[in-house]
Amino acid sequence: MxxxxxxxxxxxxxxxxxxxxxxxxxxxxxxxxxxxxxxxxxxxxxxxxxxxxxxxxxxxxxxxxxxxxxxxxxxxxxxxxxxxxxxxxxxxxxxxxxxxxxxxxxxxxxxxxxxxxxxxxxxxxxxxLxxxxxxxxxxxxxxxxxxxxxxxxxxxxxxxxxxxGGAGLNNIDKEKFRKINEELSLLSIKFSQNVLAETNSFELVVDDAAELKGLPESALNAAKEAAEKKGYENKYLFTLHAPSYRPIIMYSENRALREKMFKAYLNRGNNNNENDNKEIISKIVSLRFERAKLLGYKSHADYVMSEYMAKNPERVYEFLNKMQEPANKLAARESEQLQEIIEREGNNFKLEPWDWSFYSEKLKKEKFSLDEEELRSYFKLENVLNGVFAVTEKLYGIRFEERKNIIVYHPDVKVFEVKEADGKHIGIIYFDYFPRESKRAGAWMMPFRLQSRVDGKNVTPIVMNCGNLNKPTDDKPSLLTLDEVRTIFHEFGHALHGLFSDVTYPYFSGTRVAWDFVELPSQIMENWAVHPEVLRMFARHYETGEVMPDELIDRIQNAKLFNKGYETLGTYISPALLDLKYHNMTEEKKVDVVEVEAEISRGIIPQIGLRYKSTINSHIFAGGYSAGYYSYIWAEVLDADAFEAFVETSLFDQETAKSFRENILSKGGTEYPL
Incomplete structure (x- = not known):
């Protein structure tokens, strides 16, 4: 062959x-x-x-x-x-x-x-071939x-x-197909390497603490420790890794500093240097289109979606367009509220994307008396993880046992064995939650070994949950934001999909499902993350051990829809539309990244802009989400329907959980999702 x-x-x-x-x-x-x-x-x-x-x-x-x-x-x-x-x-x-x-x-x-x-x-x-x-x-x-x-x-x-995969092509087209695949594989690798290099090359050293007014003590201490490790005495070091970047965007009263960090973060891979990704994107898009045409499809999106629930780009556009206008209107109202705060404080500038998180934190305090730093005190990483375990134990009757005899690749990594209630082994899960220069950004689940039982050989799964959370400092444990708590639950939903797999053939194991179905198990887990009953199970003050007060839990519930327009538009709709713009082209042409982004930006209020710019979007240019980024918001609709079954019974109804495990989580890709 x-x-x-x-x-x-x-x-x-x-x-x-x-x-x-x-x-x-x-x-x-x-x-x-x-x-x-x-x-x-x-x-x-x-x-x-x-x-x-x-x-x-x-x-x-x-x-x-x-x-x-x-x-x-x-x-x-x-x-x-x-x-x-x-x-x-x-x-x-x-x-x-x-x-x-x-x-x-x-x-x-x-x-x-x-x-x-x-x-x-x-x-x-x-x-x-x-x-x-x-x-x-x-x-x-x-x-x-x-x-x-x-x-x-x-x-x-x-x-x-x-x-x-090209089996039906003639010999000449097969050779073209080979060359396209080879080039695409190298371009995707280069894209990822460029993003990592850009992330690691940026350092912001601040001499004067007065420039950092508004930052919480935990962020200042972490920046000071980071500076000392790099040999900067009596200074503060900030990077583009999320635990370092996020506090500046959310809390810094220094607007110029917020803008500098925001633009540095967003423009990774877009600095016209050796790590620039614009030309790589143009080549990837062109090659994906050429491959789709070779195989008889109108576009890369048509090629990809023919195997998905959505079936075609037209249906996805219809789905996204129905949500875009109401999301824009809601986001516009949110931006007006933030602008009011700016003007009330005596400022005369217009709200910009690097202002949004800072002023939305102020508005959240004003409307709901919610302070992210206060909340973090109740979300110690170990407690959150115990909360995830407790939820899944109550739902599915499984148990978790830390296995310190399993060798890890880094001291930060923890390993747990997952067992049925009767002690039967299910699988292994690794947790790797802290940032390193050698580690890519974001949070993800990776199936390391797929469950299968071909020819009577029972292979149990090994999965990994990875993230980039605040690392413990000398005086504080790792404390999470509310969004990070949701992320822990989200990625654990993917892990359960891998762990509960019960198929014969590895082809169908765990998360090997239609791409616009893969986010359902993760999205549904987020429903438990901030539910009052669940918060009482794990949210304890890291110093006193006090359970989160009901009054604070109520404030969290009241703020559930806060910033929803910003989130829907900036996190889901705009990157999905950007993805489709690249991958639904039906004619051969050289893609200009700046022009494509400008076109998509015209449909988004400027106070938000594009939160996930092309040159850092590894999901669609170095991952499995090309012509599939819409799957996140698509899964939210599926998740709402699926979680309704628990609402109609009870939060921890074991019969409902058993049905979800047997009919969704264990089946993997053996059945087509309807």
Whole structure:
């Protein structure tokens, strides 16, 4: 299945690494004698990855050739099931590498990523474009009616994937397809590396504490500690990592400082330097369009959405347009309230995007007597995590046990075993919540090992929740904002989707569902995050242990819809429209990032503007959300319907939870979401 060129590349590399393969010094070439066969991070070195990748591709090539050369009539077992279990070593290596690439990035890791990406792209295309393999899949697809429902769906998905992966193209177009995929893989890597480099290169050193008026003591202490670690004595150091950036935007009375930080954050990858992402975006958009056209689609969005619940871009536009006007009107009213505060304080400037968070905090205090710093005192990270555990224990009857005997890749990481009520092992979850220069921004869940039970072999899941929260200081634990509490619950919803998976084939495991369905399990978990009954379970003052007073809980509930126009427009609608603008083009043309953003901005009130600019939007240019960013707000609609079942019974109704687990969380992608 490999092209001759690829074999010529692979052969000398394989020879170079053969000695290491033989002496088993590479931990990827031996069975892991660790609890639940978790990765032995203490044994894995950077130099182990490339030979393991090469060996993994070589083994999968042999497995694919065995399928092709099997003279028996193509069947589900000798074709689809054999294909599904192929590449075990490659997947094992890739999962560890991709996780460390996101959390422990380094120049060495980046170099490997750049080297292996085109090889992996070629390897995957050699499988998807293999005519003999496709003919066998087609034969099984033709006689699939006698299979069980999961097997039948697997055949249909593989058949569709091969068509979408270029199997139906002529030889000339197949070569074009290969080149596009190879280039896209490298461009996505470069995009991510540029964002990380821009984030890490920015430092704001402040000499005079008077310039930092309004910042909470915790933020000042953290900035002072950061400065001392970098050798800046009696100074304050701020970066573009969220725990450092956010307090300035929310609390700094120094408007010029807010503007400087805001623009630095938003313009990462847009500084006309070696880390600029504008040309990369233009190339990615053009290549995605070219690939879609090769496959017979009008646009990349049509190509992507044909496999999603929405089915086509027109339906998504209709969905977003229905919400955009009311969201704009609500956001405009919110901006007027903020402008009133500005003028009441004797200022004569107009509200700008870098003012919004600062004045909305003032308005929140004024209207609801809510102070984010006061709230943070009740949201110690460990307590919030215990709250998540308590909620899921009450809903699903599961238990969590910290496993300090499981090796981690960084001292900040915690690991827990998840068990059924009867003690039966479900899976493992890693928590990595604090920022590092080697770690990408944001919060995410990553399925490290997928649940499956092919041919009677039961594989239990391993998942990871990652974030960038305030790290403990010398005198305070990690204290979270209300939004960060919601984020913890949100990402844990994704984790449950992976942990509760109960499928036969890894293709359908956990979060491997239609992309505009994947956010439902995470969004629904947010409903418990700030519910009064739940807050009483975990929200305790970090110093006194006092449970959050009912009066404060009531104020949180009263403010539930505060800033909703800003959130809906800035967080969901505008980035979704920007995504569609790039990916729904139906004619070949060079994309101008500035022009595209200007066009989308015209539909958004200027006081908000674009909160997620193109050059930092890794979701759509280096992740899985291209032509799919709308899935967040799409899932909010699904979530409202799903949570209604708990409203109609009770917050912790176990029958409702059992139904949600069995019909949504455990099924993965085995059934099409209606």
């Amino acid at each position: 490999f092209s001759k060129i690829f074999l010529l590349i692979l052969l000398p590399i394989s020879i170079l690494f053969s000695q290491e393969n033989l002496n088993n010094s590479n931990p990827f070439f031996v069975e892991w004698d660790t609890p639940f066969t978790t990765p032995p991070f203490d044994m894995i070195e950077t130099e182990h990855f490339m030979p393991a990748f090469i060996e993994g591709m070589k083994k999968q090539k042999e497995e694919i050739n065995s399928i092709i050369n099997n003279n028996e009539e193509p069947s589900f077992q000798n074709t689809l099931e054999a294909l599904e279990i192929s590449g075990e070593l490659l997947l094992k290596v890739n999962n560890v590498f991709e996780h460390l690439n996101s959390t422990q990035n380094s120049p060495e890791i980046q170099k490997i990523s750049e080297e292996i990406s085109p090889l992996l792209s070629a390897h995957n295309d050699d499988i998807n 293999n005519e003999k393999l496709f003919q066998k899949i087609k034969a099984v697809h033709y006689k699939r009616d006698n299979l069980n429902s999961e097997q039948k769906r697997l055949v249909e998905k593989y058949y569709s994937d091969f068509i979408r």
